[in-house]
Amino acid sequence: MSIPNRRVCKDVAREGQGRAAAPPEVNETITLTLSETTWSEKYKSIRVFKENFCAILEALETLSRDGNNATRKHAYQLHAAASKVSFIFSLVLIAKYSALLEPTVNVLQSVSLDAVQASQHIGRILKLIRNHRKNPEKVTDEIFKDATPAIAEKIGLAEDMKSIPRTAKRQQNRSNHPAKSPSEFWRRSITIPYLDSIINYLEIRFSEENGPSFTLTKLHPAQMKNISLEELEEACEEFKNFTLWKKIWEKKPESIKLSVSVVEILKETEDFFLKLRRLLKILVALPCTTCTVKRPFSSLRRIKTWLRSTMSEARLAMMSVHTGNTFSKTSTISSTK
Incomplete structure (x- = not known):
């Protein structure tokens, strides 16, 4: 996205936040992006994105009309994807449980880390999520109550929240669970699978087998x-x-x-x-988190990882590459004899 388009997006977002009486500091955090190396930034980004979702959606609608060809196309696709009930329901659900995990992630990445206390707190969170898994109807109803007035009514999707998506004969591109009510459909499609994934992940990461390492x-x-x-x-x-x-x-x-x-x-x-x-x-x-390191998606990977796997440190030391110079195989072989 070009700089003028970014300014348009920020201006529209600020106007929307002003009408919603949002705190002034939100204006600067609306452009947060997901971080591949810091878990706390991921949870913070989800929270900020949910708080400013309506303003962001309005900015995308503006860019889909007023931007250049590439920007209009990209903004329209994002706006169409975000204007669906499944997206809104998933956003509110993920934000709900991210709020539970964000403080723990901040503790795990802090300088003064108490891994034992953090592990015990994770156990309490896991117990709470298991109780929610036993009663997914209540969780789904709470998500509906939170999403309908806060988001759906503001963007004109309140009626869509009350209807069941069309059931096709063949499940191919989306969930196609049989249901008698919208709550039952989204419970089977999103709530239960998401809760199962969180429980499975926490059980693996903070299992009893990892207990001795935390006691250190x-x-x-x-x-x-x-x-x-x-x-x-x-x-x-x-x-x-x-x-x-x-x-x-x-x-x-x-x-x-x-x-x-x-x-x-x-x-x-x-x-x-x-x-x-x-x-x-x-x-x-001992790593307390398993965030993605910067090297896998860095341009230095070719030098730091791929070359070091086949070349020794002695050959890499003080070596530089000049793209302007060309060498023939014959001259190179003869010079090394």
């Missing part, structure tokens, strides 16, 4: 003060010097215990706590 965080001084020596020994049975390790940190000021990082703690284990040093190294390298 109890070796941090800020965590040791809240647990007993027996609980600390149970967390890591192979390490036998828990008493001495805990006594060392009990004598240090409280401010140091809370601010010290795991890397700094490693310096305290260089000579006398070799097994503990090994455990702390595992804790440092």
Whole structure:
């Protein structure tokens, strides 16, 4: 999208937010994009997109009329896709459960991370979602009550929310579940599959098998003060010097215990706590999230990944490529003899 079209989109969005008495700070966050490397930005983007959906839809409608050929075509396609009941229902449903997970994701990506407490909170969220899965009718009705006045009535889809999509003989491009009411149709098509996917994901990521890795965080001084020596020994049975390790940190000021990082703690284990040093190294390298790293979709992938898999570090060091120079195979072979 060109810069003038972006300005039109922002201007229309700001006007729509002003009529809806939206807070002024929303104007600057309306252009958030999904991040491939930061989970918290994904949840924040979903929340902001839902809050400004009507203004964004109005901006797309304006661009579909006033933009150039490419912009009009692209804006029209986006507007047509977003003006469907299935899109609105999915948006409100995803935003509902993203609000539950966003604080936990922020904790998992924070500097002072308490992985054990975060895992316990995930367990409470998982229990809540399981209860919702047992009663999907209530969840679907709540989504309808939230989506109809907030979005559907403003964009003229209130009547479509009350009707059942056409049932075809063959399910090919969309869900084709038999239903007697709109609530039953969207419950079978979207609510139940979405809840199942969240439950399945959380059970895999925070399963009981990952429990021992989370208990390594109890070796941090800020965590040791809240647990007993027996609980600390149970967390890591192979390490036998828990008493001495805990006594060392009990004598240090409280401010140091809370601010010290795991890397700094490693310096305290260089000579006398070799097994503990090994455990702390595992804790440092343990990823708490599985966000996509920047290299897979970066242009440096060809240099950093593909070349390094077939060439040694010695050949890559100080090597530069000049596209303006051409070399023949014969001269290259003869120069290396």
